[in-house]
Amino acid sequence: DGGITxxxxxxxxxxxxxxxxxxxxxxxxxxxxxxRQDPGQGLRLIYYSQIVNDFQKGDIxxxxxxxxxxxxxxxxxxxxxxxxxTAFYLCASSNQxxxxxxxxxxxxxxxxxx
Amino acid sequence: GENxxxxxxxxxxxxxxxxxxxxTYSDSASNYFPWYKQELGKGPQLIIDIRSNVGEKKDQRIAxxxxxxxKHFSLHITETQPEDSAVYFCAAVDSSYKLIFGSGTRLLxxx
Numbered sequence: 001d002g003g004i005t006x007x008x009x010x011x012x013x014x015x016x017x018x019x020x021x022x023x024x025x026x027x028x029x030x031x032x033x034x035x036r037q038d039p040g041q042g043l044r045l046i047y048y049s050q051i052v053n054d055f056q057k058g059d060i061x062x063x064x065x066x067x068x069x070x071x072x073x074x075x076x077x078x079x080x081x082x083x084x085x086t087a088f089y090l091c092a093s094s095n096q097x098x099x100x101x102x103x104x105x106x107x108x109x110x111x112x113x114x
Numbered sequence: 115g116e117n118x119x120x121x122x123x124x125x126x127x128x129x130x131x132x133x134x135x136x137x138t139y140s141d142s143a144s145n146y147f148p149w150y151k152q153e154l155g156k157g158p159q160l161i162i163d164i165r166s167n168v169g170e171k172k173d174q175r176i177a178x179x180x181x182x183x184x185k186h187f188s189l190h191i192t193e194t195q196p197e198d199s200a201v202y203f204c205a206a207v208d209s210s211y212k213l214i215f216g217s218g219t220r221l222l223x224x225x
Contacts, residue, residue: 004157033213042203042217043158058212090157102148103213105157 003027004106006091011111013078013085021076021109023091032074033092033103036060043090049074078111086113116141116208120216127194128224135219137204138186144206147187148213149178152201161202162189194223 004025013019025032031050035043045058049068063082068074074093078085088110094103117140127133139147145166150158164171164178164187171178175194180187191198204216 006157040218043215045212048212092157102160102163104160105150107157108155110155 004091004093004104006089006106006109009107009109011109012114013111015113016080018077018079019111021078021089021091021111023074023076023106025072025074025091025093025106027093027095027104028071029093029095029104030071031094032068033094034058034064034066034074034076035090035092035105037088037090037108039088046076046089085111087111116144116206116212116214118204118206118214118216120204120219122219123217124220124222126222126224129194129196131194133189133191133194133198133221133223135189135202135204135221136186137188137206137216138184139206139214140185141206141208142182142185144208146207147178147180148205149189150203150205150215152203152218154200158203191221194221196223196225199223 007022033048034046037043044060046064047066049055052071055068065077088108090108091106092103120137148163151161152158162176162178164180175192177190201218201220203218205213208214
């Protein structure tokens with residue numbers, strides 16, 4: 001099936017640890033994104049990438065890092081510098097970047113700090 | 115930058131009635147306005163979108179209207195069904211080509 005696959009679905013992190021969330025798409029989309037969603041809230045952009053080997057910070061990039069070594073993959077690392085990482089993380093992709101083209105989302109990953 | 119406001123935050127309707135969710139945006143250069151439906155614990159799903167060169171778009175029971183002069187757009191759901199219950203988000207593309215989301219509307223359709 002074509003789509004966006006996020007893993008793991010649920011992840012628990014101890015304070016002080018880095019964790020990496022995986023996002024893979026087989027839609028051949030150029031652009032990929034990471035959003036954070038807190039309970040009962042909207043979506044906030046963490047990082048985005050319009051092309052392989054290039055990415056830009058979104059509105060809440062502090063404490064996060066990404067890489068885009070392959071077109072189909074855009075992993076997000078939540079570092080220990082992120083003071084309040086417990087949230088629902090959503091990966092998305094679109095076929096021609098941010099200029100008004102349709103963005104599709106994965107099913108999300110729940111991260112909880114214990 | 116772009117700011118998107120969405121109202122109401124919660125909406126409860128009787129099955130079969132219509133539901134209307136409204137959004138306003140601030141960047142007059144925005145030209146793409148999608149609507150997403152999000153069920154509990156899942157990723158948002160695109161349900162309809164509209165571009166700035168049209169004023170209205172319909173897809174079965176769902177329609178979206180756009181007023182560029184007033185900088186607002188609305189989602190209309192007719193003949194609501196219990197499975198329409200979810201959180202709905204509007205969004206707009208800002209001048210730096212990022213998608214900015216509204217804060218969401220929790221729709222409850224009462225059987």
